[in-house]
Amino acid sequence: MKFKVKKVDRSEGLKEALYIPGIAVGLKHTMRHFFRNIIGKKDVVTIQYPEEERPISQRWRGRHRLTRRDDGFLKCVACYMCETVCPAKCIHIEAGEHPDFSVEKYPVSFDIDELRCVFCGLCVEACPKQAIRMDTGVIGMAYHSRESFNFTRDLLRDAYTPNEKTKYTDADLPKPPDQQSALPNSRGIPAL
Amino acid sequence: MQLVLEFLALPFVQDVLKILFILLLFAMPLGTFMTLMERKWSAAVQDRIGPNRANIGSYRGRGLLHIAADALKSIFKEDLIPKGADKFLYTIAPFFSFMSAVAVFAIIPIAGPIGDFKFQVTDVQPGLLFIFAITSLGVYGAVLAGASSNSKFALFGGTRASAQMISYEVFLGLSLMGLFMVYGSTQVSIIVEGQGEHWFGLIPKWGVFTQPLGFVVFFTALIAETKRAPFDAPEGESEIVAGYFVEYSGMRWSSFMLAEYIAIVGVAALITTLFFGGYQVPWLYHWESAPQWLVTLLQFSKFTSFTLILCWFQIQIRWTVPKFRFDQTMALGWKKLLPVALLNTVVTAIIIVALA
Incomplete structure (x- = not known):
């Protein structure tokens, strides 16, 4: 050969x-x-990172936030869709009954363990109410303790708002009904 | 006052002052400056920014503070001596490298003489033979470091360094034979004086014009002596980590690195002296009424600027040329540089005899 x-x-x-x-x-x-x-x-x-940031695309999946309705309540109705679909099992929701009949349920607690989160965005896709979004554009999350990575409901709601339209302060919130202050609450978080 | 002047006029005091001036105000600052400039300039070659983060408060000084940061860091780092290392040899090895890098400046004139006073630590009669002796001593730094570290990588680096440096010393000497013949001496002051003349009053009689081949061979051999790319097989970052000083840490390691950068400045100063007219400013003889202080200043700035340009050129070479394999280093030396250096010597001799 x-x-x-x-x-x-x-x-x-x-x-x-x-x-x-x-x-x-x-x-x-x-x-x-x-x-x-x-x-x-x-x-x-070179992008001088802490001073400059790389422009991110609109579809960038950054830090989560919980959105609000026009009247200031959370949009979340505690349907557990996101918790179910989450492949990393990092979302933990406790539902509570809302005195306002039009709301029915609301999350008494809504915790995301950011250390487990894989930023897949499935929770955003699964949500029927557009209540959870990852549009804050926050790239870096660095803290000194593990506890800091456990994002609670209020942190997710208040910490980051992407633009002026969705920005609320506590003063903007409508006063809750009288009986609401007496509601049982497992974690002592004042209900919305 | 009288006493102070008499004290300053003592030859011994003048020597010490010259050593302090050339070492502390010329060689060391330029060497430390080169440690930063190597990184900055290589960054420019590679479209990067380079170090610019060291700061005091909000002041960054375009990265200049990295020099201070590096020095502080290496002083406070742990100084390790590996298990099984020969402590004595391990300790003195950096001194050999450092000493041989610094001693080159002893015979380099940084400005023209004023009367009897020379801006040169010592104008020894053997001149460049002193340089050859000192560079041979520099081999000991690498060899002792490699042999005493009790590490295979360091031993490899040390063997490579010894073979390479001893080989290239041959061409270092041979390439200058033509220069010695042209200027008729090995004494540095006479060589520099000879380069002050002009051909037809136009072209300065610099070594690079009288000895172009010798210049190329000498430059190559000197880069190999400093063990920098393309001849960095003894350090061989990609194969034997850092070669002969792989086990060193802290200030000992820093003195190896600093020695390398001072050697760069030394190489640049030596080539300026031998091939670019040293302190001789070309065409200055037209201006006979120039005041002495201005002439000295011009000579010093000409010498310094040529030294800096050659430092930059060495760094540029490092970031341009890929590394030679070790056998290629040897082949280049013995098969190419040696014949070229010999040819240069013979041709120079023939031309000198023919012209005489």
Whole structure:
């Protein structure tokens, strides 16, 4: 059996043997970059991270937030869709009965363990009420203790608002019905 | 007052002052400056920004504070001596590297003489033979570090360094033979004086014009002596980590690194002296009425700027040329540089005899 072998000519010509033409060609390139970056137009693509941030796309899945209705209540109706669909099992919801009949249920607690979260965005897709979103655009989450990564309902609701339209302060909230203050609450969180 | 002047006129005091000036105000600052500039300039070559984060409060100084940060860090780092290492040799190895890097400045004139006073620590009569002796001593730094670290990588690095540096010393010496013949001496002051002349009053009689081949071989051999890319097989970052000083840490490691950067400045100063006219400012002889202080200042700034340009050029070479394999380093030396250096010597001799 005969194989066809291609022989590559690796013998050095005078130009390669002298090295100097090769070095000159290399120096031409490095010097072009050097002088362009020292004086004149910079080709540097570095983003100085803490001061500048890379522009993120609209679909970027960042830190979660819980959205509100026009009257300031949480949109969340504690239907457990997100908790069920979550592949990392990081969402923990406790439902409570809301005195307002139009609301029916609301989350007494809504905790996300950000250390377990894989930022897949399935909770956002599963939510029937547009109550949970990942549109805050927050890329970095760094804290010194594990407890800090357990985001509670109020933190998720209040910490980040992406734009002026969805921004509320506590003063903007409507006063809850009188009987609501007497509601049993497992964690002592004042109900909405 | 009289006493102070008499004290300053003592040769010994003048020598000490010259050593302090050249070492503390020229060699060391430029060397430490190069540690930062290597990183900044390589960043520019590679379209990066380079170090710029070290700060005092909000002041960053375009990364200049990294020099201070590096020094502080290496002083306070733990100083490890590996188990089974030869403590004595391990300790003195950095001194050999550092000493040989610094001693080069002893014979380099940084400005022209004023009367009897020379801006040069010592103008020894053997001149450049002293440089050859000192660079041979520099081998001991690498060899002792490699042998005493009790580490295979360090031993590899040390062996490579010894083979490479001893080989390239041959071409270091041979490449300068032509220069010695052209200027008729090995004494540095005479070589620099000779480079002050001009051909037809136009072209300065610099070494790079009289000895272009010698310049290329000498420059190559000196880069190999400093063990920098493309001849960094002894350090061989990608294969033997850091070569002969892989086990070093803290200030000992820093003195190896600082020695390397001072050696860069030393190489640049030496090449400026031998091939770019040293302190000789070209065409200055037209201006005979120039005041002495201005001439000295011009000479010093010419010498310093050429030194800086050559430092930059060495760093540019490092970031341009890929590393030679170890056998390629040896082949380049013995098969190419040696014949070229010999040819240069012979041709120079023939030309000198023919012109005489």
